[in-house]
Amino acid sequence: MVKGVTLHKPYNNAQVFATSSAGMILVGMMISWGFPSASLPQMEQPDSDIHFTAEAASWFATVPFLMLIPGSFIGSSAYEWAGPRRTFLLLSLILCCSIMSMSLTGWTLVQEAGMAEILLLASRVVQGSAVAFLIPFVSVYTYEISDQYLRGTLTSVTEAFATSGFVLCYLAGCFLSWRTSAIVLPLVTLVPGFIGIFFSHESPLWLARIGKEEKASEILSVMRCTEEEAASDLKTARRDVGRACKWSESLQMLLKKSNALAVVLSSSLMVMKEISGFAVLSIYVVQIFQEAGVGLDPKWSSVVVGMARLACNVLGSFMLHNFRRRLIFVVGNTLTGLATAAIGTFFYLQSRGWDISHLTWLPLAALVVHMVGYAGGVGPCTWTASVEVLPGPVRSIGTGIFSTSYATAAFVISKSYPNIRDMIGLHGVFWMFSGGCIGYILLAIFFLPETKGKSLQDIEDYWENVTKKRNARVYV
Template identity: 25%
Template sequence: MMTFETFGELLVYCIGPYVTLFFFSILTVIITLLTGIFIFQFLPESPFYLLSKQRRSLAENALILLRNDTRDGVKLELEYIQAIIQESEHTQGRIVDLCESKASRRAEITTIGLTIFQHFSGILPIVLYSQDIFNVTGSKIPAEYCTMSFGAIQFLSSFIAPNLVDRLGRRWMLFLSGMGMAVSEFALGLYFYRKDNGMTIDKMFWLPVASLLIFIVSYISGFGPLIWTIMSEMFPIHLKAAAFSVGFCIWWMLAFIVGAIFYPVSNAIGMSGCFWMFASCGFAGTIFIWAYVIETKGKSLQEIQQLLSK
């Protein structure tokens, strides 16, 4: 998912500066339609959905295609999915059930906390207003080239991050991600502080680009994809739907708030103050991860629930 998302942003950065808004809107509509046609034509239906509708043969064919395996090879997984569906039919969780035990409460606090720190680290304003940010830096590098580099590094990072996560684990990657985001934003805030106060920045023209590139690599390596990974691993089957519903609602609400207040806040306290505020949230996020978030890599659901209950 993160790879396709970053590819779309790279496309915007590369094409957007050179075409009209009308043409670009038409182009994005065409790409969306082609994507929809591809999905309906080539992608198989989810085995979970097909089994829930009692279409076992179609579910088996879909799983064979997805796993590139034989019927005997997917037989065990098919039975496992069937068992999960039968269990969920009898224990469908509600939103209020997220508070039913210490484990589910801690899991919900973890995911909500990570979502808050993700947004208030400034990812949305940086992605949406990257060219505007580069314009006000006064850098000698043209803003459109900076944003293209920004998008390219972001796209390439989406291929590297999964390998690092498998090696280091979720908790360490989140910690390093938050630290990298905070340090890079502190450096960017320092650049704007010197610029706004008339200090010499001629020899620091590279700092805004380097800071934002480090920021986006750090984000893609941890805070970007891992929140949803951890959410899917922490909750039992019957609570996943409720947990994701709450998580997505909070995610979009915070996205709207942070996107709406960026310009008013930056006008009120300056770009330096704004980025230092984001950096402070990033440092606070690393403390939260170190003190509260558990490692879920390689652990069964039962082991995760035991850790959450401690």
């Protein structure tokens, strides 16, 4: 199949270019998620022409997570039906237009008709739907174009792109009006991503699954480091020809115990990630700093935290390339757990009227530590491991399921955050996040298989062996 073809060196341009192109689209996706952090504080100013109620502002911030619940599950089906490349091209345009449409609320006609708030919420629904469809594509596409030696590194790089989206929002909130940001940010992220995907290769494993083996072989010869790995990946994909391309057949494959166990684990990883408080900290970071009363301007405090997270994404790629997944999970969650516990203690002392003027540095320092643990370990490792543990026949639908699980957890936690904060206080919220980190450590230690350096076939064999052992215990 690839005999006589000279394969490229490990860090070939095809893998890097495709990952970067998908990453730029991911930056635009995260701009949609992070936009409320920069825009809501401006909208709440006395001279603002946007008049959200507290409930409407909460929906403005969290509705993309709500749309992600059904959308990501449907998007995983679209991956097999349409393929990632053409879907990337279509949805990135829709997302770009929907973000830019928010600037139309400044038009006199819209203001006089009293439609500004409705237009904002409607555009957020469209943004959420587009991002929901795209979420499975970014993870699976990056995974399937990468060879087994670079898979962890390149997949973790997508976390750096995601962080860049939030950082751009935080920076834009310091220098630009939110309407100007709605125009500039998608232009500098989604448009380059669209152009890059246009010139990138299709997923070779998806092509193999739909029976286009010759084209898949051609692309694998470019995107794999050795002839043996290209042959191995094509052999694994060949077994799944036609099995995961129809929705009904994907569901049937999901009923197989080995596949179901893998999907349950990947979904559990994503849910536990959100229980550590990432969505809340990303959306409400400026408000949290305002309540803490830190010495540094809250907007710039959010930039510092975002930049720390971005810098640590580089650390995360290094960690995934050199260390085992379980170790990364334990170390990362330990740091995030200690950080949220420290912030909880700060707000507890504040609520009890203690003099904490000498501790105003603590929230910022703790959130930086939190980002070191999250961005250097928990975040990239969760997204990477959640895809890595999925066998080929259910990788697409499994990604949709764990994305839906993630979205449900993120929406419930972020939407209920104001109510939970009022019930148990900010200290209770952060202590709750610390408890989530402990639970995540236990999940990683006792249930996560080691996937570093494993081939696609190794992963499938692992789950088959687990199922056989469980069945053997039942019969004994």
